[in-house]
Amino acid sequence: MNEILEGLVEAAKLIAAFDPELVEITLRSLQVTITAVVIAAAIGLPLGAWLAVMRFRSRRLVIAILNALMGLPPVVVGLIVYVLLSRSGPFGVLGLLFTPTAMIIAQVIIVTPLIASIAHQAIRDLWSEYHDLLISLNTTKRQRVATLLWDARRALLTACLAGFGRGIGEVGAIMIVGGNIDNATRVLTTAIALETGKGNFALALGLGFVLIALAIAVNLLMHSLSRTERSGTW
Amino acid sequence: MVTSILPLRIHAAEVKRRGTRLIGPIDLTLGGTGITIVLGPNGSGKTTLLRLLHGLERPAHGGLDWSIPEEEARGRRSFVFQTPTMMRRSVTDCIAYALRVAGTKRAEARARAREMASQVGLGHALDRSAQVLSGGEKQKLALARALIREPEVLFLDEPCANLDGRATREIETILTDAKSRGTRIVMSTHDLGQAARLADEIVFMLNGCVRELNVAGTFFETPATPEAHAFLNGQIVE
Ligand SMILES: Nc1ncnc2c1ncn2[C@@H]1O[C@H](COP(=O)(O)OP(=O)(O)O)[C@@H](O)[C@H]1O
Ligand SMILES: [Mg+2]
Secondary structure, rough: HHHHHHHHHHHHEEEEEOOHHHHHHHHHHHHHHHHHHHHHHHHHHHHHHHHHHOOOOOOOHHHHHHHHHOOOOOHHHHHHHHHOOOOOOHHHHHOOOHHHHHHHHHHHHHHHHHHHHHHHHHHHHHHHHHHHHHHOOOHHHHHHHHHHHHOHHHHHHHHHHHHHHHOOOOOOOOOOOHHOOOOOOHHHHHHHHHHHHHOOOHHHHHHHHHHHHHHHHHHHHHHHHHHHHOOOOO | OOOOOOOEEEEEEEEEOOOEEEEEEEEEEEOOOEEEEEEOOOOOOHHHHHHHHHHHHHOOOOEEOOOOOOHHHHEEEEOOOOOOOOOOOOOOHHHHHHHHHHOOHHHHHHHHHHHHHHOOOOOEEEOEEEEEEEOOHHHHHHHHHHHOHHHEEEEEEOOOOOOHHHHHHHHHHHHHHHHHHEEEEEEEOOOHHHHHHHEEEEEEOOOOOEEEEEEEEHHHHHHOOHHHHHHHHHOOOO
C-alpha cells in the first residue's frame, strides 16, 4: 500500500518537475504507438470493411485467423520481427533493429488484427442494416465500403482507441526489437520494466501512473474531438 | 427523347429460397403510365414480387426484361422499403446520398436534396439526424431519396403501413404529384381505401401468384375471380 502512495508522489514529482527524461520517453511512447495505430488503422479498417461486405470462399477462414492473431503474444511478435530484422535475417540490410521503426513495425503487427476484428464486427452489423438500401441504390462495392466506414466512424474510433490501448501498454515486443536503449528506444513501458528490475519501485510506479494518465488523456481527447461534430443524436 | 425502360415483361419468373418457391411462376407486363397497386393478403408475395421487379431478388426460373438492357435500366428506377433504412447522417445528407453515389458533386447534391426535402415537407428538419425522425418523416425521407433520382419507375412496399391518417394523406399527395409528372408507380398496400384512391391498375396476389390483373375500377366493382371478390369483402382468402 505504501509503495502505491510513494508511486503517486513520485509521479507527481516527475510531472511537476517536467523531468526532461520523462518527457523524452513519454513522447517516444506516443510517437511509436500513434504511428503504429495510424498504419494499423489504414490497413485494418478497410480490411474489416472488406471482410464484412465481400463474399468469398475463404472469408470465414480469414476471419478466424484474424481473431486468432488478436490474441498473439507480443513477445512472440517481437521475436519474429527480431529474427527478420537481425543482421543475418532477410531484412537485416535495412539496419532497423533497435530503432523506433522496428518498434513501430512490431506494434503494427500486434494492433492491426485487433482493429480489423473490431471494425469487422461493427461494419458487419451496419451492413446488415444498410444492405438492401445500398443494393437498391445501385452502389459499387467501393462505394459500399466507403459508406460503411464513414457511417460506422464512431465504432471505428473506438476500435482505434482499443488498438492504442494495446500498443501503449505493450512491453514484450518493443523490449526485444527496440532493446530499451537510453536516448534511442526507451519508452514508458520498457523504462518501467527496467526500474522494476533495479528495485526502484516508487519510480516504476510513478512511470506507471504517468502511463495510465496518458492513456486516459488520449481517450478523452479523441472522444471530445469526435463529439464536436455531432450536434444531434447519431 | 430518351428511350423508356418500360414496358417491363416478366415471363414465368419464380423466386425460390432454399429450394422452396416464394412466388411464381409470374407472367406480367408492366407498361403505360399511372399507378399499379399490388394487393393481397399477408404472405401472398407482394414484397417478394416488388423486390423481384427491382432486381433485389434473382429469379430461379424465367426472367424479366426491361425494354433496354438491365445495366442501363437499373439506375432509372427506385425502391422504397416498408421499413426505410435511416443512415447515420443528417436528413439533407441522407437524401443527397442517392445522388452522390450516382456521381453528382457534393454541393449540387446537397442543394438539390434540400429542395427535395422541402418538397416532401421535411424543410424544417434538414440538419436533423435521420435517426430521430418520426415514422411519417422517415417515410417521407425515403420517398425524397427515391424521387431525387428522378426515376422512371418507382417501387414502394407498403409505404403507409405504420402511419396515421394524416401522414398517409401526405404520402399519397406526394405520390399523385409524382404520377402527374410522369413517374410510373408500382406499390403494394393492404389498405383497400388507399388502393381505391390511388390505383389505375390492380395486381391481386394470392399464394405467390398473380390471381388477377385488372383496371382499378373494374377490379373494385366486378372482380373477375371469386377470391378477389372475397378479399374485397374482408373475408379471409387463401
Ligand atoms: N427471406 C425469406 N426466407 C424464407 N421465406 C420468405 C422470406 N421472405 C419471404 N418469405 C416467404 O415468402 C412468402 C411471401 O412473403 P412476402 O413477399 O413478404 O409477402 P407479403 O409482402 O405479401 O406479405 C411468405 O410465405 C413468406 O413467409
Ligand atoms: Mg410485405
